[in-house]
Amino acid sequence: MGGIWPDFLTALILVGIGWSCSLLLLDRETIPRLLSSLNLGRLLHLSLESSDLGIWCYEHQQDRIFLDGRASLLLGLPTRAARLAEFLECVVPEDRERIRRIWLHPPTTAAPGTVEFRVGDSHRGLRHLSLSSGLPGRGGKRRRRSGAMAMGTLQDVTERKKVEIALRESEARFSTIFRTCPAGIALCRVADGSLVDVNPAFLHIYGLERQEVIGMTSFALHLWGSPQQREVALASILIDGRGYQSERSIRRPDGQVRHLLISVDLVFLDSERYLQWTLLDVTENRRSQALASRNEILTNAIMNSLDVAVAVLDREGNILRTNRKWSEFALGNGAGEELAAGVGLNYFEVCRRSFPEASATEALAGMQAVLEERLPVASIEYPCHGPAGERWYLLQATPLGSGLQGLVTIHMDITARRQAEEGLRQRLMLQDKLARVAASVPGVIYSIKLRPDGTFCIPYAMQGSVDIFGLRPEDLTEDLGPVLSRIHGADQERVLAVVLESARTMAPWHCEFRVHHPQGGVRWVESKAVPRLEDDGCVIWHGYIHDVSARKQADAELMRSRDQLRALNEGLQRVREEERSRISLEIHDQLGQSLTVLKLEMAWLRARLLGGQAEEKTRLQEVGRLIDDTLRAVRTISWDLRPGILDTLGLGAGVEWLVDDFRRRLGIRCNVVVPRERLELPDVLATHLFRICQELLTNVARHAQANRIDVSLGLADGRVLLEVRDNGRGMPMLPAHGHSLGLLGIKERAAQCGGEVHIATRPEIEGTRVRVLVPLITRETDIGNIGH
Known part of the structure; x- marks a missing residue:
C-alpha cells in the first residue's frame, strides 16, 4: 500500500494537467516525448522520432535545395530544387536572418548543428521545426571546401514545445501545491532522521516557526509513537517498499491537541533517501470516510471553486x-x-x-x-x-x-x-450621430485639459477650429500655445484668469474675447465650457466656441443708436427746458407787467368816475378782478414752466415748493426732508432731479391712493439721493415690459445723469418706494460724460 502523499499528489497533478494542459493534443508525436521524459520506451521513442525526420541537401554554389517528401510537407515546398529565398519565405520573419546565417555559413565539419525556427501558413498555423545541418563526411573530420554540399534533417517539434511549456507549468503548479496544500508535508532525511523541508501547513499544524522545525528529528516531533514502532515502520518502508500510515495526537506549544492522519513514504532526491511525511489535520472533522474519499473531495472542491x-x-x-x-x-x-x-x-x-x-x-x-x-x-x-x-x-x-x-x-x-459589446456598439453609433450633429453646429466643440503640472492641452477639437483660429484640430492636441497666440493680446490675461478661476471653483466659465485670424482679421468669439475633475488630478472642460462678430457689431450699432437717441432726448429736454424758461420769463416779464399796468390804469379810471356812474364803477371792478385772476394764472403757468425758486434758491427749495403745492392741492399729509445748505448742482442736473420728483408726485396722485408721502433729498456716498415713499396700494403688477411711460422717463433722466433708479413695492414694503441715485456733479460739462 502506498502512503497518503503519493495518492494525494497524483489526484492534484491529474486535475492540474487536465485543466492547465487542456490545449495539448497527445498524438503519436507527443507520446514518445512523454515516454522519453520518463526514461521509458526509449527505443520506441527513437523509432517514432526517426520516422518524422525530413532530409534536405543544399548546394551553396548553385543555391539549390533538395527536399525529401517529409521535408517538403513540413515546409510546404515542392520536392524539386528550390532556392534559398523560397525557403526563407516559409520562415517567420523574426527567424529568417538566423536561418540565413545557417545556410550561408554551414559548419566546417560534418558534425551536425541544430537550430529551431518557426514556419506558418493559413491552413496549419504556426509550427516549430528543428533543423540539423552538417557536411557529409566520416567521423566529423572532413573540412569544408569550395562548393561543398550541406545536408541535414528537418523535424516538426511543435508538440514537443507544447509539452515543454506544459511541463514547466506543471512544475510551477507542483511547487504551488506544496506551498498551498492544506495538508502538512515534511521531508525527513533517512540517515539521521532530521527534517530538511516543511510546508506552511505543517508549521501551522505544530504552531511553530520554520527555524524551530528545520533540523529537528521526527521522533522529537512525536511523529512516531515509540522507538519500537519506528523500527517496524522503517523496516516496512525501507525494505518492503510499503508506505506507513497511522493516526496520532500531538500537543502544540500553546496547549492545543491536534489529531492527525499521518502517512510516510520513501522518496529519492539527488540519489539520497528521504521520508516524506504527510500530515492531515482531522481534529475538526474525524470522519471515517475522509481517508477513503479525500481525493474525490479535493477534486470536487477544485471544480466547485x-x-x-x-x-x-x-x-x-x-x-x-x-x-x-x-x-x-x-x-x-x-x-x-x-x-x-x-x-x-x-x-x-x-x-x-x-x-x-x-x-x-x-x-x-x-x-x-x-x-x-x-x-x-x-x-x-x-x-x-x-x-x-x-x-x-x-x-x-x-x-x-x-x-x-x-x-x-x-x-x-x-x-x-x-452586453458590453452591444453597449459599445450603441455608443459608437451614438458617437457617430453626435459627431454628425456637432459638425452641423456653427463654431467649434472642444475639450481643454489642465494637467496637474499647470500645462494645458486640447484633447479634442472639431474642424471648425480652422474657421475660428485658422488652425487644424491636429495642431492643437498637445499644447494650448497656438490658440493663445491667436487671442488678442489685450484679452489673453483675462481669458486665462477666467479659466483658472473655473478650475479653482469647478464652476462653468463664459467669456467673450477677440482672436486674430490669419485671413479674417480680428474677430469677436464667445466661449462657454463646463469643468470636470478626473481621477488623475486633471481638470477637463467640455464646451464650445463660436464667432459673435456679427452680434458684437449689431450690439455696437445698437449702443450707438441708443447713445444717439439718448443724446437726442437729452438735447430735446434741454431745448424744452430752455424754451420753458424763455416762455416763463416772457410771460412773467411781459404779460405780467402788461396786466399790472392795465390794472393800474383801470384803478385810475375808476377813481375818475363821478358818483352817479355806479354801473360803470361796477363794470370796472369786475374787470379788475378778472385782471387779478389773469395775473395769478400767469404766475402759475410761469412757475409750472420753470419755477424761479429753482434758479434762485436751488434744488432743495424747489423740492419743498413741489411738496407744499402737492399738499395744498390734494390735502395729503406730506413730510419733506432737504439739506439745510443749498446743494451746488449744475442747472441741468438740478432740473432732471426736480422733474423726476415732480413725476413721482404726479404718479402718487394718480395711482397710489395714499394718505401720506415722505420725500427726502440728500447726499449718500458721494451721490445725490432723492427718495419718494407712499403708503398706498403699491404696484402689484408692473405694466408691460416692466415700465410705464412715467417710469421710463424717470429712468431715462437718471441714466442721462449717470444715475440709477430702484423701485420697491408690495410685498417687500408697504406701499411704494422709489430711490434715485445720481453722481454728485459740480460742473455742467461733466454731465454728458457721466451720462455716456
Missing part, C-alpha cells in the same frame, strides 16, 4: 463528472433536473435533440472534431435564453489528455461581455 460550468465527457459523450456551477447553469436556463444532475446523461444526445439550432449543430461538430484530434480546442459562442432572461455562453471543449479518451467542456457566461 471554478466560476464556470464544467462537465467531463467520455468519448461517447456521456457525462462523467460535473461541478456545482453546472447544476446552476442547467437549472437557471430551464434545462430540467436531468441535465442538472448531469452524471450518466449523454451530452451529445442533448445537442442532437436541440437540432436544427445552429449553435447546437456547431457545438456537437466542434466537440467531435476535438475528440478526433482535428482541433486542439473548440470554442463556440451561443445564446441560451431561459427564464432568467437573455443569456450568452461560451462553450470550450478540450481533450482530457494524459492518454485518457474524453473531453472537458466549459460553459462560461459571457452575457456581460456581449
Whole structure:
C-alpha cells in the first residue's frame, strides 16, 4: 500500500494537467516525448522520432535545395530544387536572418548543428521545426571546401514545445501545491532522521516557526509513537517498499491537541533517501470516510471553486463528472433536473435533440472534431435564453489528455461581455450621430485639459477650429500655445484668469474675447465650457466656441443708436427746458407787467368816475378782478414752466415748493426732508432731479391712493439721493415690459445723469418706494460724460 502523499499528489497533478494542459493534443508525436521524459520506451521513442525526420541537401554554389517528401510537407515546398529565398519565405520573419546565417555559413565539419525556427501558413498555423545541418563526411573530420554540399534533417517539434511549456507549468503548479496544500508535508532525511523541508501547513499544524522545525528529528516531533514502532515502520518502508500510515495526537506549544492522519513514504532526491511525511489535520472533522474519499473531495472542491460550468465527457459523450456551477447553469436556463444532475446523461444526445439550432449543430461538430484530434480546442459562442432572461455562453471543449479518451467542456457566461459589446456598439453609433450633429453646429466643440503640472492641452477639437483660429484640430492636441497666440493680446490675461478661476471653483466659465485670424482679421468669439475633475488630478472642460462678430457689431450699432437717441432726448429736454424758461420769463416779464399796468390804469379810471356812474364803477371792478385772476394764472403757468425758486434758491427749495403745492392741492399729509445748505448742482442736473420728483408726485396722485408721502433729498456716498415713499396700494403688477411711460422717463433722466433708479413695492414694503441715485456733479460739462 502506498502512503497518503503519493495518492494525494497524483489526484492534484491529474486535475492540474487536465485543466492547465487542456490545449495539448497527445498524438503519436507527443507520446514518445512523454515516454522519453520518463526514461521509458526509449527505443520506441527513437523509432517514432526517426520516422518524422525530413532530409534536405543544399548546394551553396548553385543555391539549390533538395527536399525529401517529409521535408517538403513540413515546409510546404515542392520536392524539386528550390532556392534559398523560397525557403526563407516559409520562415517567420523574426527567424529568417538566423536561418540565413545557417545556410550561408554551414559548419566546417560534418558534425551536425541544430537550430529551431518557426514556419506558418493559413491552413496549419504556426509550427516549430528543428533543423540539423552538417557536411557529409566520416567521423566529423572532413573540412569544408569550395562548393561543398550541406545536408541535414528537418523535424516538426511543435508538440514537443507544447509539452515543454506544459511541463514547466506543471512544475510551477507542483511547487504551488506544496506551498498551498492544506495538508502538512515534511521531508525527513533517512540517515539521521532530521527534517530538511516543511510546508506552511505543517508549521501551522505544530504552531511553530520554520527555524524551530528545520533540523529537528521526527521522533522529537512525536511523529512516531515509540522507538519500537519506528523500527517496524522503517523496516516496512525501507525494505518492503510499503508506505506507513497511522493516526496520532500531538500537543502544540500553546496547549492545543491536534489529531492527525499521518502517512510516510520513501522518496529519492539527488540519489539520497528521504521520508516524506504527510500530515492531515482531522481534529475538526474525524470522519471515517475522509481517508477513503479525500481525493474525490479535493477534486470536487477544485471544480466547485471554478466560476464556470464544467462537465467531463467520455468519448461517447456521456457525462462523467460535473461541478456545482453546472447544476446552476442547467437549472437557471430551464434545462430540467436531468441535465442538472448531469452524471450518466449523454451530452451529445442533448445537442442532437436541440437540432436544427445552429449553435447546437456547431457545438456537437466542434466537440467531435476535438475528440478526433482535428482541433486542439473548440470554442463556440451561443445564446441560451431561459427564464432568467437573455443569456450568452461560451462553450470550450478540450481533450482530457494524459492518454485518457474524453473531453472537458466549459460553459462560461459571457452575457456581460456581449452586453458590453452591444453597449459599445450603441455608443459608437451614438458617437457617430453626435459627431454628425456637432459638425452641423456653427463654431467649434472642444475639450481643454489642465494637467496637474499647470500645462494645458486640447484633447479634442472639431474642424471648425480652422474657421475660428485658422488652425487644424491636429495642431492643437498637445499644447494650448497656438490658440493663445491667436487671442488678442489685450484679452489673453483675462481669458486665462477666467479659466483658472473655473478650475479653482469647478464652476462653468463664459467669456467673450477677440482672436486674430490669419485671413479674417480680428474677430469677436464667445466661449462657454463646463469643468470636470478626473481621477488623475486633471481638470477637463467640455464646451464650445463660436464667432459673435456679427452680434458684437449689431450690439455696437445698437449702443450707438441708443447713445444717439439718448443724446437726442437729452438735447430735446434741454431745448424744452430752455424754451420753458424763455416762455416763463416772457410771460412773467411781459404779460405780467402788461396786466399790472392795465390794472393800474383801470384803478385810475375808476377813481375818475363821478358818483352817479355806479354801473360803470361796477363794470370796472369786475374787470379788475378778472385782471387779478389773469395775473395769478400767469404766475402759475410761469412757475409750472420753470419755477424761479429753482434758479434762485436751488434744488432743495424747489423740492419743498413741489411738496407744499402737492399738499395744498390734494390735502395729503406730506413730510419733506432737504439739506439745510443749498446743494451746488449744475442747472441741468438740478432740473432732471426736480422733474423726476415732480413725476413721482404726479404718479402718487394718480395711482397710489395714499394718505401720506415722505420725500427726502440728500447726499449718500458721494451721490445725490432723492427718495419718494407712499403708503398706498403699491404696484402689484408692473405694466408691460416692466415700465410705464412715467417710469421710463424717470429712468431715462437718471441714466442721462449717470444715475440709477430702484423701485420697491408690495410685498417687500408697504406701499411704494422709489430711490434715485445720481453722481454728485459740480460742473455742467461733466454731465454728458457721466451720462455716456
